[in-house]
Amino acid sequence: MIDFDEEIRKFQPSLEVDEAEDAIYNNDTTDVTAVIDRIVREITEK
């Protein structure tokens, strides 16, 4: 049985073209390679 309201809450607004610029600028997620790089740097400095 589906809970309609619960299902609706799962729906998120679609990104509009006007908002794409902000999305691009905010795309500063750290990937695993960056994590590894930071770890290696810390070890080397010690």
Place this chain on the structure above:
Amino acid sequence: MRCYKCNSVLSDEDYCTKCGADVSVYKIVVKASNSYYNQGLAKAGVRDLTGAVTALKTSLELNRQNIKARNLLGLVYYEMGELALALSEWVISLNLKQDRNVAEVYVRKVKSNPNKLELINQAAKKYNLALAKVKEGGDDVALIQLKKVVATYPKFIRANLLLALLYMKRNEDERALKLLKGVLKIDRNNTLALKYIDEINNTGVHSDSKDKEEYYRNSKHRPLSGNDVILPRSSYKEPSSGVFTVVYILLGVIIGAALIWFLVVPAKLQSSQHENNETIKKYSEQLSGYSVEITTLQSANEELQSQLDAANEELENYKGDTSEAALYARLIEAVSEYLDNNLDAAALALADIDVTQLPTEISKSLYTTLEENCSQGAATFYIAGVNAYNQQNYVDAARYLERAYELDDTTVETPYYLAMSYYGLNDLENAQKYVDIVHERFGGTTFAAQLDEYINSLTTD
């Protein structure tokens, strides 16, 4: 593969030959990222877009420099109707790698069709508005908006799913299923679509909304509601060839002619017959009128004829011997003869007058006086009668002798000459009357014998 530190090309060693950095773990991560990219590519190839997105996102989380994965993720987003997300990925991709990047082609193609770009952007805006309305409880408005979005941009998976969910809430499972099947054609393993279909086929959905109404999913046995529209199957079929067209035209002409023959012609005939009847009736009325007029004229004619006859008769009275004027003339003649002392002539003149026809008492009195003074006896009339007989004037002879016989019936001569006068007039009845008188009263006389001889001579002839 390049070094994450100096960007030089790495060898098979676990360190960078140029900067000496340890790349053993880095190589594992990049290989894992590439592996996820391959998975994403494989899933996108079989239209498992949801799975592809998951794999590609993982690939980018491992290595955000994976340009191929990012470009493919943008392509998958574009196919799912998420243009803004696609553009974002492609722009980031271009930012990371400016030269020889296929993302540049994608962005250029999208920008080359501004109308479609605007249409997709408007679809996204309407979807967001509809989603806001749904969350506020305005399902009807949202439904209308989403219908428009899906109609203009059918690849917009998110809008399709939300509209399907609204249909499910309204127990319109057939429509929901149609939308969900459309979604699965774009994204074969779309998790939400599969979930909703599964719910439609098996269980129900319930809402925590204010009315706490439950919605059951067994749509195949759902009774019809007032909002359902039943479209009848069309029985119309296009004709297969021009022959049928000609046949239909001929049939139409025949039916038209039959209609004219059976509907219009009888009406015309009836109208004509009615007009004829009216004409006949009119002429009959005129004939009746003429007949009445003729009858009236005939009766008037008869009346006029009778009046004419009466007038003629009256005129004859004035013209004939019995007229008043003639009677007065005879009376004046008698008076004149009397004054000349010619009494016999006066008596003969009086004999021609019928005293009953005299119109006045004075004239009758005058007639009586003259008759008394002029009458010398039967001899006068006897002589006048015999003279007339001798002159073969039997009419005057009979008249004078009748007068003489009235005055004196004792002599045989008077009835003898009367009988002879009537024989002369061929009045056998009166003649026989006086013959009988002669035989009865004066039988055996010479006059009786002469009469017998005369009669015998007539019989012999």
